[in-house]
Amino acid sequence: MAGESVTLIGFWGSPFVLRVKWALELKGIQYQYVEEDLSNKSAMLLQYNPVYKKVPVLVHEGKPLAESLVILEYIDETWKQNPLLPQDPYEKAKARFWSGFVDEKNTCYRVLFVPLVTHSTFLILRVMATFSKGGEEQQKAAQEARENLKTLEGGIEGKRYFGGEKIGFADIAIGWLGYWVQIVEEIVGINLIDKELMAKLDAWFNDFLEHPVIRESMPPRDKLLNHNTAFHKVLTSSST
Amino acid sequence: MAKNDLKLLGGWFSPFALRVQVALNLKGLDYEVVEQTLSPKSELLLKSNPVHKKIPVLLHADHKPICESLIIVEYIDEVWTNAPSILPQKPYDRANARFWLSYIDDKLLTSTKSILMAEDDEAKKPHLEQIEEVLEKMEEVFNKYSEGKAFFGGDTIGLIDIGFGSFMSWIRVTEDIIGIKVLDEARNPSLAQWAQSFAAHPSVKGLLPETPKLTEFAKLLILQWTASAR
Numbered sequence: 350m351a352g353e354s355v356t357l358i359g360f361w362g363s364p365f366v367l368r369v370k371w372a373l374e375l376k377g378i379q380y381q382y383v384e385e386d387l388s389n390k391s392a393m394l395l396q397y398n399p400v401y402k403k404v405p406v407l408v409h410e411g412k413p414l415a416e417s418l419v420i421l422e423y424i425d426e427t428w429k430q431n432p433l434l435p436q437d438p439y440e441k442a443k444a445r446f447w448s449g450f451v452d453e454k455n456t457c458y459r460v461l462f463v464p465l466v467t468h469s470t471f472l473i474l475r476v477m478a479t480f481s482k483g484g485e486e487q488q489k490a491a492q493e494a495r496e497n498l499k500t501l502e503g504g505i506e507g508k509r510y511f512g513g514e515k516i517g518f519a520d521i522a523i524g525w526l527g528y529w530v531q532i533v534e535e536i537v538g539i540n541l542i543d544k545e546l547m548a549k550l551d552a553w554f555n556d557f558l559e560h561p562v563i564r565e566s567m568p569p570r571d572k573l574l575n576h577n578t579a580f581h582k583v584l585t586s587s588s589t
Numbered sequence: 590m591a592k593n594d595l596k597l598l599g600g601w602f603s604p605f606a607l608r609v610q611v612a613l614n615l616k617g618l619d620y621e622v623v624e625q626t627l628s629p630k631s632e633l634l635l636k637s638n639p640v641h642k643k644i645p646v647l648l649h650a651d652h653k654p655i656c657e658s659l660i661i662v663e664y665i666d667e668v669w670t671n672a673p674s675i676l677p678q679k680p681y682d683r684a685n686a687r688f689w690l691s692y693i694d695d696k697l698l699t700s701t702k703s704i705l706m707a708e709d710d711e712a713k714k715p716h717l718e719q720i721e722e723v724l725e726k727m728e729e730v731f732n733k734y735s736e737g738k739a740f741f742g743g744d745t746i747g748l749i750d751i752g753f754g755s756f757m758s759w760i761r762v763t764e765d766i767i768g769i770k771v772l773d774e775a776r777n778p779s780l781a782q783w784a785q786s787f788a789a790h791p792s793v794k795g796l797l798p799e800t801p802k803l804t805e806f807a808k809l810l811i812l813q814w815t816a817s818a819r
Contacts, residue, residue, distance in 0.1 A: 409681075415688060416687075416688055419684050419688050419691065420684070426680040426683065439653075441667065442660050445663070446656060446660055450640065
């Protein structure tokens with residue numbers, strides 16, 4: 350579809366932006382990338398995502414889209430080459446389920462009936478809790494995060510990727526976590542991905558992160574480590 | 590098992606389960622509801638949704654269980670392609686529908702729970718503002734998408750109607766408990782009208798829990814929340 354204008358507004362350190370980048374790259378879609386300074390948000394960002402004022406935002410022929418998983422579905426429906434989601438409705442549901450398991454927005458689907466948000470069964474919240482808390486709370490959060498990672502491993506079902514032989518929707522939605530968890534582990538000094546007990550998960554993360562398209566877009570490790578170390582200081586100093 | 594063998598693990602109190610029921614009704618499907626309790630959780634529920642242990646869960650013929658209300662609704666729309674469609678046809682419209690549902694689940698649900706747990710007016714204030722902001726936004730969205738018709742989906746109910754509309758009873762209950770009206774004809778005329786249309790829709794009629802019953806249920810739930818929040 351030559352001549353179509355596709356712009357991705359992003360931030361180098363955001364895994365949610367990375368999801369969208371990977372989808373565009375895997376489908377060979379030409380796009381313009383605009384780096385956003387999150388401490389000084391542009392008028393363009395505020396205009397295109399007035400509800401959340403966050404990245405990623407995809408602009409396709411002047412029409413803006415926000416929320417990374419919503420954007421992924423749009424990309425898959427608009428550009429049919431190299432499909433990300435499977436055709437079968439049940440397999441689709443499964444891919445969406447695992448993607449949701451690792452998505453922050455899912456915190457609230459269950460807020461009504463879950464006593465405490467930190468008891469959420471969603472993986473990303475438990476990793477965040479490990480990252481932002483201290484002492485006993487942190488140990489507990491780490492244990493729960495490990496349980497969730499083990500659960501996530503079950504979703505791979507012995508295949509090479511969540512998507513089967515090729516990288517698919519769920520791989521893109523989840524894969525960034527392998528890289529980020531390593532960084533969290535280094536900053537807080539707690540092991541989350543147990544290479545023995547979660548051998549399959551570890552193998553999948555490594556395989557995914559080694560894929561040329563994936564690897565090419567990854568932010569440099571040192572840069573990400575420094576960025577998140579600073580973030581960690583902010584989080585832990587602000588919690589009384 | 591017959592191709593259309595359908596069981597829904599649901600609960601009369603659950604807006605999430607309601608979403609699925611409305612979708613199934615809209616498609617004219619026969620199904621059985623297996624009513625669940627919050628506690629204790631049945632063996633069937635724990636087996637069907639081991640990851641989250643929550644309703645709704647859809648059991649369809651020989652397939653493994655499908656979980657998460659919006660995932661189930663999209664699944665229903667994809668398997669039973671007979672009219673009406675639940676999601677819009679065009680990718681951009683579909684993206685918008687999904688976006689607004691994500692927004693509702695993110696902003697409205699948290700602030701509703703928070704306001705129900707708030708101890709005094711001061712504590713309620715920020716959550717009240719959030720709820721009012723969401724409703725004001727959805728009033729705008731409705732006016733834009735409905736194009737003068739009865740629903741977000743136009744002539745028929747669509748994804749936003751189902752996702753947002755299923756939450757109406759809980760909004761009424763919240764109003765009762767906090768003693769403040771948030772969705773009223775003065776501030777959100779379109780939404781107030783739409784809420785009535787939604788409740789009267791053949792796929793929804795009779796399924797919305799009655800406010801007094803749900804209020805009693807909510808009060809018990811709030812006690813549980815407060816207890817576990819230490």
